[in-house]
Amino acid sequence: MSDASELDAAGPDELSAVDQLLHRGEANPRTRSGIMGVELLDATPEWSRFRATFEQASRKVLRLRQKVVMPTLPTVAPRWVVDPDFNLDFHVRRVRVPEPGTLREVLDLAEVALQSPMDISRPLWSATLVEGMADGRAATILHLSHAVTDGVGGVEMFASIYDFERDAPAHRQAPLPIPQDLSPSDLMREGINRLPGSLVGGMLGALGGAASAAGRVIRNPVSAVGGVVEYARSGARVMAPVSQPSPLLRRRSLSSRSEAIDIEFGDLHRAAKAAGGSINDAYLAGLCGALRLYHDARGIPVDTVPMAVPVNLRSDDDPAGGNRFAGVNLAAPVGIVDAAARIRKVRSQMTRKREERAIDLVGSVAPVLSLLPDPVLESVAGSVVGSDVQASNVPIYPGDTFISGAKILRHYGLGPLPGVAMMVVLVSRAGYCTITTRYDRASITEDRTWARCLAAGFDEVLALGGDAHAVPASFRLDPEHPTPPDGSVPQ
DSSP states (O other): OTTSOOOOOOOOSBOOHHHHHHHHHTTSTTTOOEEEEEEEESSOOOHHHHHHHHHHHHHHSGGGGEEEEOOSSSSSOOEEEEOTTOOHHHHEEEEEEEEEEOHHHHHHHHHHHHTSOOOTTSOSEEEEEEEEEGGGOEEEEEEEETTTBOHHHHHHHTGGGOBSSTTOOOOOOOOOOOOOOOOHHHHHHHHHHHHHHHHHHHHHHHHHHHHHHHHHHHHOHHHHHHHHHHHHHHHHHHHSOOSOOOTTSOOOOSOEEEEEEEEEHHHHHHHHHHTTOOHHHHHHHHHHHHHHHHHHHTTOOOSOEEEEEEEEOOOTTSOSSBOOEEEEEEEEOTTOOOHHHHHHHHHHHHHHHHTOTTTTHHHHHHHHHTTSOHHHHHHHHHHHHOOSEEEEEEEOOSSOOEETTEEEEEEEEEOOOSSOSEEEEEEEETTEEEEEEEEETTTOOOHHHHHHHHHHHHHHHHGGGSSOOOEESSSOOOTTSOOOTTOOOOO
């Protein structure tokens, strides 16, 4: 947060193999990896103060002023450098929606940004203030390339823009980062000059590793060979198909839409505990219920669908920059009608999958994938994902937070669609859980039906903990799910 100590969450200068894959994906609409947070505010911040907030953040968090330099030839990894031509006015913007604006209009703006390519010659982020909303409220759209960080890292990276009180005292301005002039040719030549040393070091490392491995085999041959075999078996389980894909969610296009609901954190927590599960278990079970209801409504019931769930691998010592997650593949139990049984089934699968030794197998093969040509990479990426749905869970701040004098009422997370029909993000913040579903409109073809099923699926889970309901945030439903007349979020 902004009243915490100075921080620089940049991380390593060189892009990891996973980050390189995500950076390359920005150029292709089918592999684009933008992540986004949409915040609803109780008031409209003063523009000069809003802009100054991000000026300060870009000075404190180096990655916000850094761009990626790609070597002309791949003699060395791409590198983050401080952009000598950094222009804050390119990254911090303001727009106005037709009054009285609602979350629906903001999400439609967000879709345009997520479906558009980011300028990879600049730092890979933007912050947009959306004015013109009902009752003098506003929204922010924070857009970030997945090459910069993952969802959990993004929370840490942008922590400096928030305050714990509305009228927080001003902070001493951080110094300007030192710009770096580095061209793609310069970086290529640097890699060529380092090549002899790198080859020698690599050979020595390989020899040392081989000697160490040989020593382990000599000392304990059964254990050493058994470890390799078990890792291979684990890798086969990690990569194996977990479920037949849904015939309803098979088509892909370049058109997407998002819908969102709000749930009080305490309501979801009580429902989870009633069935012996966690918040994440209840979240995934609610999503499974929504998918079952939608399939039933379309006359194509299914028992399971393949679902990928990112698992955070960050430690306390990891920087905010870069990606540290692995994917767990579930046979999502959409056919189970009983909500408590769904929670238990999800929990059983998640517990077993988290313990796989090869859980980060994709990260291990990323260096090889990063060498593939773009057309091949797009094809491989689709087969690696192998899921109809991805579902993320991003906890943010439990208490009230403010940005430039405005209180954040709700926070909605929107993720990429890397070959999947739907990306779902749960964000828990300030006593509320928001669930945002961004979907490919070639797969989910009936928007109103999906919206109704989304709310009803989570109502099934919430009923386990008492008389609670999901509140539609981006759409209107029947009287069982009322929304304010202006579509805004209640305080």
